[in-house]
């Protein structure tokens with residue numbers, strides 16, 4: 575069984591595709607769109623809480639907040655907190671039409687996994703990746719769903735299929751970050767639909783987990799549909815704990 579580290583080699587880019595560093599605009603030497611210096615300086619969460627991704631002093635148990643109020647999903651894997659320079663990289667992916675940023679961010683996610691869990695083998699990974707859906711109008715305007723692009727990169731590297739049709743956003747909703755706790759729940763009421771699938775272990779894929787309310791809502795739908803293990807994979811999380819939303 576190949577390790578994540580072996581599989582990571584699959585997303586090393588051809589030198590002609592490296593381009594300039596998105597952060598300092600010097601030529602990228604080894605990784606697409608990121609020079610070695612900026613790559614080395616990227617902050618990462620070294621010892622995440624396995625349940626919510628919150629940074630802990632050492633690897634091990636769930637954080638205190640998760641012990642008291644565990645989120646609905648089983649596991650969260652993230653690269654870093656949602657701060658510079660990830661803010662800029664994700665902004666490029668979502669709002670500047672730089673779809674190729676998905677390759678860069680997907681690589682960082684897979685590297686993080688191979689470093690924090692080098693012994694993880696394929697049979698412990700989810701059987702399918704489910705991108706968090708965008709409303710069709712927003713996707714049409716952007717031209718793509720950034721979560722789906724990330725899922726494709728990560729799925730290619732880890733050899734996990736991507737199902738972009740299992741989850742659907744049935745209506746547009748205002749951004750969660752602008753709403754209070756109660757409004758957030760109401761905002762997402764009936765916002766998603768699920769197509770029946772025989773999955774047991776899945777990973778939701780998103781660029782950023784902010785309040786966690788979207789992931790909670792989707793986890794609930796997946797469990798109702800019979801999914802036993804739900805992981806949430808994202809590039810970044812905000813510092814706030816999901817139970818405090």
Ligand SMILES: [Zn+2]
Pocket residue numbers: 595596597598599600608609610611612613
């Ligand atoms: Zn750079």
Ligand SMILES: [Zn+2]
Pocket residue numbers: 623624625626627628636637638639640641
């Ligand atoms: Zn936690």
